[in-house]
Amino acid sequence: MEQLIRKIESSLYKGFIDQNKPVSAQFKPKLLTNKNHESVLSTLLQELKTCNTFTFSVAFITEGGLATLKTMLYDLKLKGIKGRILTSTFLNFNQPKMFKELLKLENIEVRLTGEKGFHSKGYIFEHTDYYSLIVGSSNLTDSALKANYEWNVFLTSLENGEIINHFKNQFEDAWNAAIPLTEEWINSYNQHFELQPFIKQLTGNTFQINEKYLTNQLAESLSVQPNKMQSVALQQIKELRETGANKGLIISATGTGKTYLSAFDVRNFAPKKMLFVVHREQILKKAMQDYRKILGGNEDDYGILSGNSKAVDAKYLFATIQTLSRDQYLQEFTKDHFDYVLVDEVHKAGADSYLKVMNYFEPEFLLGMTATPERTDGFNIYELFDYNIAYEIRLQAALEEDMLCPFHYFGVTDFEKDGEIVDDATELRNLVSNERVRHIIEKINYYGHSGDQVKGLMFCSSKEEAKNLSISLNNAGLKTTALTGDNTQDEREDAIQKLEKGRLEYILTVDIFNEGIDIPFLNQIVMLRQTQSSIIFIQQLGRGLRKHDSKEYVTIIDFIGNYKNNYLIPIALSGDQSMNKDNVRRRTVNTDYIQGVSTINFEEIAKKKIFDAINNTNLSTLKTLKDAYLEVKNRLGRIPTLFDFIEQNSLDPEVIVGYSENYYKFLVKMKEEIPSLSDYEQAILTMISKEFLNGKRMHEVILIQELLKEQAISKESYLAKLNDYGTYVDEATIQSVENIFALNFFVQNDVKKYGGKAIIELINGTYQFNEELQESLRDSNFSSYLEDIVKCAYIKKEKYEKSIPFTLYEKYSRRDVCRLFNWEKNEEGTLNGGRIKNGTCPIFVNYHKNEEDSDTNYLDEFLSNDLFQWCSTKNRTVMAKDINPIIHSTENGVDVHLFVKKHNGEGKDFYYLGPVNVESESASNQQIEDAGVQYGVVTMNMVLESPVQYDIYHYLVEE
Template sequence: MNQQQLIQKIENSLHKGFIDQNKPVSATFKPKLLTNKHHESVLSTLLQELKTCKTFYFSVAFITEGGLATLKTMLYDLKQKGVKGRILTSTFLNFNQPKMFKELLKLDNVEVRLTGEKGFHAKGYIFEHEDYYSLIVGSSNLTDSALKANYEWNVFLTSLENGEIIQHFKNQFETAWDEGIVLTEEWIADYKQVHVLQPFVNTVSSNALELNTKYLTNSLAESLSIKPNKMQSVALEQLKELRATGAEKGLIISATGTGKTYLSAFDVRNFGPKKMLFIVHREQILKKAMQDYRKILGGHEEDFGILSGNSKEVNAKYLFATIQTVSKDNYLQQFAEDQFDYILIDEVHKAGADSYLKVINYFTPKFLLGMTATPERTDSFNIYELFDYNIAYEIRLQAALEEDMLCPFHYFGVLDYEKDGELIDDATELRNLVSYERVHHIIEKINYYGHSGDQVKGLIFCSRKDETYELSTALNREGLRTIALTGDSSQEEREDAIRKLENGELQYILTVDIFNEGIDIPFLNQIVMLRQTQSSIIFIQQLGRGLRKHDSKDYVTIIDFIGNYKNNYLIPIALSGDQSMNKDNVRRRTVNTDYISGVSTINFEEIAKKRIFDAINNTNLSTLKTLKEAYTEVKNRLGRIPTLHDFMTQNSLDPEVIIGYADNYYKFLLKINEDIPSLTDYEQSIITMVSKEFLNGKRIHEIILIESMLNNDSINKEDYIQKLQDFGTYVDEDTITSVENIFSLQFFVQTDIKKYGFKPIIENVNGNYQFNEEIQESLRDSNFRGYIEDIIKCAYIKNAKYDKTKAMTLYEKYSRKDACRLLNYTKNEEGTLNGGRVKDNVCPIFVNYHKNDDTTAKYLDEFLSNDLFQWCSTKKRTVDAKDISLIIHSAEKGITVHLFVKKHNGEGKDFYYLGPVTVDSQTATNEKLVDEDGEHKVVTMNMVLEQPVQYDVYHYLVEE
């Protein structure tokens, strides 16, 4: 945009912010209050401004390592682009830690100075863009709590360079900067001495600064009675209620680090068994569990005993046994079947093994409790059935973070070492996995992203045994203190390594096939993943190793080296917990990571993010194997054949993925060999039509009509319109006619008409809508009716994300066929909507932003900014062509132009809806497009978006 347009936009934004809030303006320049509430954090705005700035200036009194961690990936990406910045901070109240200053020195593209200004308490962030400045100023220091979790007040403003406010801020900054001291290693060494002598004391009021709440434990606290935390209290009450129903079994599903062992000990104390048996798969876990139980239960030392390869204290009241030992006949037969009235099985997802089943089938306790963080299995064994489908309590990673039960984490998805354009993948030779270059790449990344606490205490997951041993040796050569542990390592070796890691003799343990689960190392402050993500279950297990709270750390750093693996798409699935297998959902979870709770953050380096997108595009997420595994998991959990609606309530497969695979759910159930009542061919056609056209919830009108006629044989048009109005959706005659065309099948092309059974689904008889006679007859069958009702339930849930007052919702995805239906076309004309065509004063424009790599055509479609798009017509067009002229002069002719954009063809048929646009007729120009066939005439013109494209969608679309 030119300077005058920019001035006008900023003037309008100031008018909205300070004179009239109802004035419509560009969201890019709109003043706003940033509070960390309502899904817009200070951090997300700060990252957005950093991404597009030429340089930046931060003036902040207080900085924490966690606050820096939230920006490190962005600052690394800016360094790759040559973007530099400056940070001015202080030693006010000695809040800033010496180690934090060392972290600042790692930022090669950031210059840091210390102000000597007394009482320096500034909190401002200035960003210089190409044509303007933006500013965040208010209450937020550079701490992870202030940027993402605390309730803050910060004003976001934009200004041209000559604006008085921005000049005032810049002048204040430059004055303090010129008088400041350059941050150096020598300065930090001197400050460290002062900091030790004068530690920070919180003598100021709570509104002066924010401090992270820390869970402190000491010998006094240990001697006091331990109380259940919030999760444990709820779970204990639910266990009590479960047993009150007569249940003899219960399952606890609880994220790693949330206190399952303490929970079970509290429940044992409540239950008061004469004898108890606690079963695990490793002796190391056994000892820790017994220690925890003694804290909760008290009693004499001889009440507690271990049954394992090394200990045979079988007479103890509270017996802790390894499954390997207790399942042996010579030990199992020592006990009467009813000897233990309370039995617990930890890591119970392993209970499908013969050894576990043997023990479970032998004993007859009054109550059997199973505990796991990950009940999902890939071998079809039904853990839920084993516990009579009694899920006493469930809390997963996201909820546990929200409840502040886990240590916050900062996840960094970084690019693995690349040599001559080749990334690490499944076929990489060992010599390349441990090459000098890769080892230094690993060291560079783990140093840059750092850790919380005085010294690193890390766990590195490798891809195979030989890499584990060789890499440990290579890292040791570079001065690190590491050890390799595998399944071949003895229990004593493992315990010794953990002890050395805790006391600082070691910095890292490298492992390949152990420590995924069932190991408690709460002091870990860095997890490094140097292996392919084989499954989201294992990913969460490994991430969970660092999520236990410990007073030596404020957060845990997760560094995930992303190579050229086909399973990279599992990373956003695992982090978000979104098991829908909907590709668009996975992409969105990669781009927008605001779903993570508290001060935790998820960060991907730009190139690493591209590897994930490549994996999503190149992978079929809906193979029969994948779908059947997810289906079996839900069926096992429920103990019956699930409905499509069940998949949604269980946070499993997106029903649209199932329909995309099999046309309808009935066909899917047949494909996986379920024995179900049969449907006629015509009934199958109907549920296919309702599934493929309406389940997505993009327009609710058809669903409301179907539901109305399920409850009544017919409904008149006036009552139908009233139901639409009662629902709160838009109603007009064109939309009602469109709905009628859909159900008469007049809208569809011939192949769809054949697929949907040839004849009208709903007829208008004397002003009343009613199903055709064959459907009316079929609806008397509860089986067929159930499929229809199931789809209706799903459609209502899906419709909730759409703006029901409009035909289309910003940033949701639509196909050309969807656009024809929602714009009330009489016929599906998706095949003709390639170059922009005006019909009934509406023109949808569809753009594939990144064309195929193999095309030689230099297409001219381009975002000039997030609210200005340059559109290129199809070939052999000039500004005088009738269809092009209509688009150019659309504003004066009352034609509404809608813009739809997708990143590339790898996304399938759907496009992001970016809203109505106004064509700037003055910019329409004849251009030339060159391809293998020569030069072609095309037309380009600028289109001004009604709303600027939101940050995450915009950058996802434009970046290669």
């Protein structure tokens, strides 16, 4: 307790007296504004995760606000953590359905205050020895917690603090005077709840005029205008045509208005005849309606060519590919009959029917549109359009531009029985068992939906599951139907109409609704199958992302079982195609990358299933890498460089190098016909790729870059270049750089692999490549490989600090640490635990040791997010010659740095958690057991200079 008091006292001093005081920032008062990557929501979740109980006093609550917390509240319920919420009916903001959502929270007691003008916004969390408090402007709404510019103060207090007691007393007074929330109260409130038709409640704390109401009133006098994305796209299409191009490709996320965009461009182009090609008649009719809104004109100007209509003379013809591709219809048109041809869902254009039509017509301009141009069959969509990407906007950018309906994604645990969770081998009878049906209903009810009535789409793993599960759900009281490829188009349209009118609650399907269908009123998407590809995942999620007046957001409920492809979920949600395992883990741990008010939430057990899949899966198989390689090559129309993969948000160059040692070898494996390189040239490529591509230290990269420009550079000029770049410069680092290029740093096997002789030499104060390398660099092909690595390293460096060797929360191997600490030799093979060398001491910790790692129960443990108990290796005492100096490192001026990884499944790299100060008085001799034998170890407490940020901390600590 005394230590806690000191921490809070020093944090308050830093927060209220001197911001420059060098103390722990764990309890520092701070302002939460939803800016600079620290949202109110992330702090709220952090406090909930670690509290013993909590109390909210908030005037306004929305369903979206509750949705952001539901996964955390569910996990807290499993741990027995309870809380209280006090709210009101002030200004009739809180809607009846929101109160019903509150009643679903079994571990939350809710009361309603009758306090006049109740407008409080406070969140209190009781921890084991202290309280934390968030108070300010944020109500419990998704906008206020994540998107709006808010002002909230975060404070920490001991139980006897006056401020916390004042808040607690005020709350208790209001709580005791309030009435409990009940079903009966909600029914009564619902009867009196009225909302004027021209007022729309926002998810924040204010009101605005209802756009729908005004639009309905003014529709007669207003014409449809392009949105922001469409305006930019139209300009880019115009500029593309001005270059003489007669083809263009639009890549635009589902729901962003591709059809309207194409209609606006047709209006600009003003063709005499236009053809719009789709693959389904249902889409065709909707497209024609949208075009009439934009283009106007007589009804006779528009016609359909499909199985049921043959209006071939129409000015604006909308045709299904199935009908148009038949010779009897295609031959009715001359090749130049249409000035302008549009092909929707053009990623299907590899099919013979599409190619037949596209090769036949010769319009003045051909426009293709798709949300997902990626293909796995090797067909090059981009080539069809002469590699002209007229415009591109993907999911993340579309969310940021507020073009799509926000979503709240919930990764939930699939049904578990007798310790076994649903996997890809689960029999159908278990997938549709009464127990699983109850589990599904429990989850879809708990996570809910926006709007008055659920209008959901469930994706199943097979036709049989869809049909049988629909029957089981109906027997349980739901209104559902199953649609598969066996159903006719009329049956599909009938089911969609029933869903819209409320006569159905869910449509269960396999994959016929993945794309090419517009159901904007959907407010819940349920995924009951494993993720087979990130493309299909986004297609299915995208079914609910169209905006609609009946919903504020769409709920995505993803049932996560024991599926080997679970790692695809964070890849799909983030759009990170790097195949870098650390990136994928980070996208699972921290989901702040999602834009706007949308959120991504994983139940703890479901999250562990994803981590298991990441650890147990090889993300860099030949097939995975080849598919990604061909995608980039097809998009560019040439052999890509490593840097191209970065620009195209594709494979991480480090993954490529990890697979093939260097890019030349990778291209050979891709069976590209390229100029050959000598064995020595390949060795140099391997060395520079393996050691410097990662950008963790730029000193070597800058020297290579300068020598690629000129054959030699003086040491003085080199040091000036380093200073210009803004990195740290000291003699030890420069000696380390020289030592590495002389290959003196490396073990013998690496020396041989890297060519066996010094790469860069310092002669008379001047650096230069060795003679053999200088000769090789006269070949522009070889030098281009090196230049490519240098470009990649500069981009990679952006996530690392320039002015210091290590960056908090980035990952480093033992080899990296030896190099960045300027050690003369790479000692990674013998570097276990901790070792003092040259005034520095790295501490390496494998936090969760699996049985195969060790039978020994070591005592490494986080005592808090800024206090770590370190355990030495076996057979050590406090007086051991390699332990005692670490104990007294602070007084001896030794810099101790902590590196931690969750377990060996993460590979060789450790998270850098920063400098630590060893509390020498905490060091003590302990005993551990290994195979029944007792061994002596030493434990000591290490105080981190920077408390570990909560997402990394909980990831490392949790089993």
